[in-house]
Structure formats: C-alpha cells, structure tokens
Amino acid sequence: MIRWDADHESTAETPDVAALAALLADRTRAAICIALLDGGTWTAGELAEYAGVAPSTATEHLNLLVAGGLLAEERRGRRRHVRLAGSDTAEILENLAGLAPYRRVRIRSLAEANHRRALHHARTCYDHIAGALGVAIAEAMTERGLLGREHGLELTDAGAAWLVALGIEGGGHASTHRAHVRTCLDWTSRRQHLSGAVGAALYRHALEHRWVIRAPASRILAVTEAGRVAFRARLGLSDEVLMPTPAAPPARDRAEVSPRRPG
Amino acid sequence: MIRWDADHESTAETPDVAALAALLADRTRAAICIALLDGGTWTAGELAEYAGVAPSTATEHLNLLVAGGLLAEERRGRRRHVRLAGSDTAEILENLAGLAPYRRVRIRSLAEANHRRALHHARTCYDHIAGALGVAIAEAMTERGLLGREHGLELTDAGAAWLVALGIEGGGHASTHRAHVRTCLDWTSRRQHLSGAVGAALYRHALEHRWVIRAPASRILAVTEAGRVAFRARLGLSDEVLMPTPAAPPARDRAEVSPRRPG
DNA sequence: CGGACGATTCGGCGCTCACCGAAGTGTTAT
DNA sequence: ATAACACTTCGGTGAGCGCCGAATCGTCCG
Numbered sequence: 245m246i247r248w249d250a251d252h253e254s255t256a257e258t259p260d261v262a263a264l265a266a267l268l269a270d271r272t273r274a275a276i277c278i279a280l281l282d283g284g285t286w287t288a289g290e291l292a293e294y295a296g297v298a299p300s301t302a303t304e305h306l307n308l309l310v311a312g313g314l315l316a317e318e319r320r321g322r323r324r325h326v327r328l329a330g331s332d333t334a335e336i337l338e339n340l341a342g343l344a345p346y347r348r349v350r351i352r353s354l355a356e357a358n359h360r361r362a363l364h365h366a367r368t369c370y371d372h373i374a375g376a377l378g379v380a381i382a383e384a385m386t387e388r389g390l391l392g393r394e395h396g397l398e399l400t401d402a403g404a405a406w407l408v409a410l411g412i413e414g415g416g417h418a419s420t421h422r423a424h425v426r427t428c429l430d431w432t433s434r435r436q437h438l439s440g441a442v443g444a445a446l447y448r449h450a451l452e453h454r455w456v457i458r459a460p461a462s463r464i465l466a467v468t469e470a471g472r473v474a475f476r477a478r479l480g481l482s483d484e485v486l487m488p489t490p491a492a493p494p495a496r497d498r499a500e501v502s503p504r505r506p507g
Numbered sequence: 508m509i510r511w512d513a514d515h516e517s518t519a520e521t522p523d524v525a526a527l528a529a530l531l532a533d534r535t536r537a538a539i540c541i542a543l544l545d546g547g548t549w550t551a552g553e554l555a556e557y558a559g560v561a562p563s564t565a566t567e568h569l570n571l572l573v574a575g576g577l578l579a580e581e582r583r584g585r586r587r588h589v590r591l592a593g594s595d596t597a598e599i600l601e602n603l604a605g606l607a608p609y610r611r612v613r614i615r616s617l618a619e620a621n622h623r624r625a626l627h628h629a630r631t632c633y634d635h636i637a638g639a640l641g642v643a644i645a646e647a648m649t650e651r652g653l654l655g656r657e658h659g660l661e662l663t664d665a666g667a668a669w670l671v672a673l674g675i676e677g678g679g680h681a682s683t684h685r686a687h688v689r690t691c692l693d694w695t696s697r698r699q700h701l702s703g704a705v706g707a708a709l710y711r712h713a714l715e716h717r718w719v720i721r722a723p724a725s726r727i728l729a730v731t732e733a734g735r736v737a738f739r740a741r742l743g744l745s746d747e748v749l750m751p752t753p754a755a756p757p758a759r760d761r762a763e764v765s766p767r768r769p770g
Numbered sequence: 771c772g773g774a775c776g777a778t779t780c781g782g783c784g785c786t787c788a789c790c791g792a793a794g795t796g797t798t799a800t
Numbered sequence: 801a802t803a804a805c806a807c808t809t810c811g812g813t814g815a816g817c818g819c820c821g822a823a824t825c826g827t828c829c830g
Contacts, residue, residue: 256623259694260610261603262537268528270788278524289806298790303808305788312608322797322806332692336602340524343595345576347523360519426689429595431522533818552776561820566778568818585776585827 267312268340272297273305277314277328277337282463283370285318285327334370335428335439342429358489359464364432365489366456366465372428372443373450373465376485379430381446382438384479391425391438399425399442410478412445530575531603535560536568540577540591540600545726546633548581548590597633598691598702605692621752622727627695628752629719629728635691635706636713636728639748642693644709645701647742654688654701662688662705673741675708 268274272295279294280286286294292302306326309315314333318325328334351357366377373381385391390403399407426440438446450456455471458464467475467486475481531537538558543549549557555565569589572578577596581588591597614620629640636644648654653666662670689703701709713719718734721727730738730749738744 254614254620255611256614256620257609258612259604259607261541261600261607262532262534263610264603264607265528265531265537269525269532271525272788274525274528287806288808292807297788299807300791300809301789307808313606322795324807332602332606336599336606337524339595339599339602340527341522343576343599344522344524344527346520347526348518349521351517351519357517357519535818550776551778555777560818562777563779563821564819570778585825587777 264312267309267314268337270305272301273309276302276305276309278341280315280326280328281334281337281370282368283328283334284461285325288324288326291326328370331370335426338369338428338431338439341431342434344431359462361489362459362464362466365485366467367463368447368458368465369428369437369439369463372437372439372447373456374428374430374437375432375465377456377465377467377481378437379433379435380481380485381475381479382427382436384481385438388479406478407442407445410449412449527575527577530572530577531600533568535564536572539565539568539572540596541604543578543589543591544597544600544633545631546591546597547724548588551587551589554589591633594633598689601632601637601691601694601702604694605697607694622725624752625722625727625729628748629730630726631710631721631728632691632700632702632726635700635702635710636719637691637693637700638695638728640719640728640730640744641700642696642698643744643748644738644742645690645699647744648701651742669741670705670708673712675712 268277275295276291279291288302288306289299291306292299295302295305297305306315306317306324310317310326314329315326316329328337351360364375366373366375368374369378372378382391385403385406386393388402389400390406392398392400392403425438425442427436428439428443429435430437437443450471451458453470453474454468455474456465456467459466466488472483472486475486531540535558539554542554542557551565551569552562554569555562558565558568560568569578569580569587573580573589577592578589579592580590591600614623627638629636629638631637632641635641645654648666648669651665651669652663653669655661655663688701688705690699691702691706692698693700700706713734714721716733716737717731718737719728719730722729729751735746735749738749
C-alpha cells in the first residue's frame, strides 16, 4: 500500500489505466485483439497479414500485448502462437466494442463483404454466441419468460428448468444458486446478447449437438438444419436468423483473395 | 450494415475500439475519468488542478472525452460541469483498472497519504461500495451463503431473502438493464467486490440508514457507529474494516495543501 | 461600468511511437 | 549441408499529439 522508504519519500501503487488503454489505442493492435476474439490461436504471420502490416511491425505489437498481459503466447518451433489471455480480457474487449464509436471502413472485395455479412449474422464471442442469432436467442428467451429483467437480467426458474430440459447441467443447482448470467453489448446491433456461464453453456451445447458449426479458422457460425429445427421448436426463432445469409450482390466474380484471413 | 454506393464501392461500419481506447490512453485523461468515478460533477478548473495541467490543456481533454461520449457536460454560466456519461462508462473504467498493471507514484504530502489510505479503506465506486470494506462485504456474503461462486458471482436464494429482510425490495425493479449481480475487480486489493444492481441497492440502503457517510466532495466513505453495529450483526465484519483508518505516521505537520481535491 | 474569473482558442515546441526495410537468428524441410 | 521459412532486431523516418503561454471570449460581482 503506502510505503515510506529511506529517503523519507513515500510511494504507492496505482493501477495504470492509461498504460492498459494505450495497448488498445492503436488500430493495428486493436485489430489483432478483435481477431483473437474468435477464441483461437493465431500465428504472428497470420496476424501480420490480417492487419496489413509488415511482420516486423506485428512482432513489436505482439511483444507489447503479451508484456501487457492481454495476450498469451506459446512458442512452437519457429512459430509464435498467440491467443487472448483470458475471458476477462475478452469481456473488456467486447464491452469496449459495444461502447465505441462507429467508423466507416472500405470493403475491398466480395469475399470480405460476404465474410462481414456472415459475422453480423452469427459468430462466436469468445465463448458464447453473438450476432443477430445471439441477440435473437436472448430476446426469445426473455419473451418466453426464461430470462427475467426484474433485477437486471437473470435466469428465471422456468429458464433453469428449460436448461435442464436441454440437458445443460450447471444452471442445475438452481435450488440454491442462480446461474451466472451476463449480458454483452453486441457491436453489430447494439443490443444485448447472452453471455456469462449460461451463455457459454448454451454455446457449448449448441456445438455439441451440431445446432451450429464453426467455419474453419474464423468466428463465423452457421446454423445447421438440426439447429433450425431445434431453435424453432425451443425458442420460436424466425427463419430470418436461421437461414443462411444470402451471398452478396450479383456474384459475377466468384473468387477473390480476401485481405482478411481466408474463411 | 453493408452499403453499396454510387461509385460501386462499398463501406461498412465497425466499432472503432482503438478510438475509444485512445481516449483513455493518456495519463491526464485517465486521471480525469478516474476522478469522476466518484459519481459527482467536477468543473473544468477543478480537474485541471487535480490532474496538474494548465486549464487550456484540461479544456482540450474534456473536449475529446465529451465528444467521445465518455463524459457528459453541463454548462452553467462561465463554468463547465462534467461527469461520467453513465454507468456503462463507469463499469468499463473499473474493469480496466482491475486489469491494468500497477505503477509506482510519489506521494507528495501527508494529506495525500491520508487521503489514499482512506480510499483504500472504503470508497464509492460510482454507485456501490469498494475498497477493503466492499471486498469484506462480498467475502462475508459469500461465506454466509448469500453469494455463490459457482459461475462467477451470483445471488443465492438465501441472499435474496437476506436483501428482503434488510428492506431492499429486489434491488428495486428499477428499469436498469444491468445484471443482477456483477463483480468489480477492486484495484486496491485485486479481489472482487459487489457491483451491479444489488451492489448499488446495498450502497443506497447503507447511505439511507447512515451506516456509512460520504466525505464531502470525494469518494471516501466513513463507517458510522450505526454501521459498525449493522455490519457486525448482519455480516460479522471484523473491526479491521469497520474502525476508522488511523491517521498516517507521526503527524508532525498537520496542515499541508493537497495537490488533489481538498478532501 | 469595470475588473476578476473561468474557460477557450491558437501557435508552437518537443516527444513518443507506428511503420518499414534490411540484416540476423533459430527452426524445419530437402 | 543447404535452402526455405517464421520470426526478430535495429536504425531511421515521419506523423501525431500532449503540453504550455498568451491572447480572447463570455459571465459574474462589486
């Protein structure tokens, strides 16, 4: 706490918010962190290409982010694999994204436009479901009385039963404990989606039962036919969020190299 | 979402995390925001003095912070009153502070040392109680089974009953969209304290019943005799967190102008 | 009305930092 | 071994930004 040293001068420790924020205050570093929100591990080279900077520049950024505790790294041979340090980190990033101003960006290819459309439709948000699908789930659960808003957002008894019926244990000890529900402000729609332990359990369940499948090496989710059936039956979701996103405008040129990570 | 304009070029909107983070990436701006975590309104001049910069510099910072949506301002005559924009803002700040690295700072006066000591002991964190007292409350509630930690922090049925017994009606079904129970990583002790709607309701209750009183124009809280009785009886808190903080080392020189806001 | 006061605008200074390319290190593949 | 590869180190460059002081504007008080 407060320490008096030999010089009769005293020092104390304060959290250096500015230092932490400075790590995210750079476009390139922010892009790297947001890319890692898919919960996966990327190599330094992949991130450099994704962010559009030289490998040497990416190295410097990764050094800072790792030293700052935002990223965890693992050296494997000549490769450097990094990922987000933890769920706290991911949570802060999503919260920041929810509060951040919008910025217009150019879309440089058809592939990127499609990628973007899919991201808005359904994606992972570290360990739960976000995008239009995530928002629709949260709203349907609220409508059906599975989530209550009386004391903020909370799982109702009906909601706990609903989870158990799905085979999700953990909201299970609802007799004594209320499952941990958090919300996460969605940056695509500025509406809340389900996060916290319940959100994570729901996502895990959806993956295991193949209601959704992950596109390789990206945060994008696709709803399967089984998922459509399940989401319709259990939550009454509309086809709008269940059907695959239509491909972008008149697809004249099919292939084009995305400046982003190949989806 | 995605828009195709006349030039057959397309743009989209992305949350600009870097821009938001850049607002907090400066020591002075971060200090201003942290000062405003007391939930009160400060004038531009007060903040300039507090942060140790020229008034003109403070003006520029306030312009940025207001434009960025972090601060709300109100012009009254020749004065500019400013406060945090909302509870989301406060939450993000506290979260960042909890994850931020520590930095050693000089303490320049006895008054500042005492101020600091008191801050660590008990303070407001926007709308709830933080510091050693806040942490002790959260831990006592956990020990007594009022809070469960199975999936992060959650209110148990016993906890809900405990609140009602206090006369806190369901945290007040205020139109808050905030989670029922949230935790807030305390930057003084790196342990969790109680936040969210329940934390806010508890703080309001403690204020109304004069369990704690606020020092004028600061975030510092003092526990009253009534508060000691209540916290001992209801939560079994030890005197360590209930008794007033001892004044700092041999108080030779009583008065000294604090570079911080007069407490 | 005139002076004190709080806040603002503006020009200019100095520092920090994101970036690159070229060269270097260590690992894997041939 | 030799080559290809992934990453790192380092020097140099340019832009951005935080800061101040001086001048100014608008408000409040005597």
